[in-house]
Amino acid sequence: MNGSGNTPLCYANTSTPYTYAPGLGKIYFSATFSALGLTSNLIAFIVLIKSCQRTKSRSRSFFLIFLAGLVVTDFMGLLVTGSFVISFYITHVDWRQSDPTCHFCNFMGMSMVFYGLCPLLLGAVMAVERFIGINCPFARSTNITKGRTVSMVLMVWLFAGCISLLPLAGFGSYHIQTPGSWCFLNISSERHDWAFSLLFSFVGLICIAVSFLLNTVSVVTLIKVCCGPDRNQRRRDHEVEMMVQLLLIMIIASVCWCPLLVFIAQTALSGSPVKVKFLILWIRFATWNQILDPWVYILFRRSVLQRVNPRIDWSRSSILTSYASFSENMRRFTRSSLGSNLGSHDTGNLEKANVVPPSTVPPSPHSA
Numbered sequence: 001m002n003g004s005g006n007t008p009l010c011y012a013n014t015s016t017p018y019t020y021a022p023g024l025g026k027i028y029f030s031a032t033f034s035a036l037g038l039t040s041n042l043i044a045f046i047v048l049i050k051s052c053q054r055t056k057s058r059s060r061s062f063f064l065i066f067l068a069g070l071v072v073t074d075f076m077g078l079l080v081t082g083s084f085v086i087s088f089y090i091t092h093v094d095w096r097q098s099d100p101t102c103h104f105c106n107f108m109g110m111s112m113v114f115y116g117l118c119p120l121l122l123g124a125v126m127a128v129e130r131f132i133g134i135n136c137p138f139a140r141s142t143n144i145t146k147g148r149t150v151s152m153v154l155m156v157w158l159f160a161g162c163i164s165l166l167p168l169a170g171f172g173s174y175h176i177q178t179p180g181s182w183c184f185l186n187i188s189s190e191r192h193d194w195a196f197s198l199l200f201s202f203v204g205l206i207c208i209a210v211s212f213l214l215n216t217v218s219v220v221t222l223i224k225v226c227c228g229p230d231r232n233q234r235r236r237d238h239e240v241e242m243m244v245q246l247l248l249i250m251i252i253a254s255v256c257w258c259p260l261l262v263f264i265a266q267t268a269l270s271g272s273p274v275k276v277k278f279l280i281l282w283i284r285f286a287t288w289n290q291i292l293d294p295w296v297y298i299l300f301r302r303s304v305l306q307r308v309n310p311r312i313d314w315s316r317s318s319i320l321t322s323y324a325s326f327s328e329n330m331r332r333f334t335r336s337s338l339g340s341n342l343g344s345h346d347t348g349n350l351e352k353a354n355v356v357p358p359s360t361v362p363p364s365p366h367s368a
Helices: 027-054 058-091 103-135 137-143 146-169 191-226 237-270 276-299 302-308 316-340 344-353
Strands: 174-177 182-185
Touching (some): 027 058, 027 276, 058 182, 058 237, 058 276, 103 174, 103 182, 103 276, 174 276, 182 276
Antiparallel strands (some): 174 182
């Protein structure tokens, strides 16, 4: 339905059929959802501050700065978007009447895009930092400082902010969405809306792909270094802990965000009308990323794991011993598999090769 007359653009949706339905959702669900996420991120931020004060590792302190940036982003994202949604269910406000200039709707849409891209971008930057830290530790130690790490976080926020501001410059647009509690980018066949939808989707998918590729290489390199001849030259227990946390962050982001990003790209490329129920479903699914992320930093630390199971040694030597035992078992399995695949003629040849000819056996002195 195209806008006509004095209807503002953000309320004249061209693709998504908007329905004002304040009774469609429940305030208890939104309030509980927001409270859980805010509390989780607040606890994670306190844990990160204490960990940063105690750590003596430079690489660990840099990694904690990125985690702090991610926690602050998730906290503010839930606070801003949750305030809009909860206020809608409390007041049942119709934004078409209360916000005829689209200021609040545009701000809500900008917040959704900004706080959606930031975790994905930060995850990719953290993967790059860990990749350089593991593969080029000397170059990283001389080029990266705490000030540059903070600057990288600020650059991520600036980049995501620039993308979220594009609809205000005419590249794309933000439109109100059913049931009237939130605004998001407009997925339509119009050139600017179509291009902005693909930009948002592809940036998110590229971040996930970069994280997956670099984290995979980092894990393989870390295993080789931990079990190589120079494994005792530098402690790797902090790096193992960081990689475990980063892998979990990547998995959570991939599971929560890929359905929405793929849905937006598929809808834009196919030109089919937006299915509102799937859009709302995948948006709620993506929001779980902001709730699950902080529990990675809260739970998956060596101090917590030692308290959960004190019998297990979470030290570096234990990790190396376990990996060495696993590698030895794999080698034995491979040798046995290769031996079982040899033909009977090969076995016969091996037995013949082990038999010494009679003429070459020296006579025994007692045989005469």
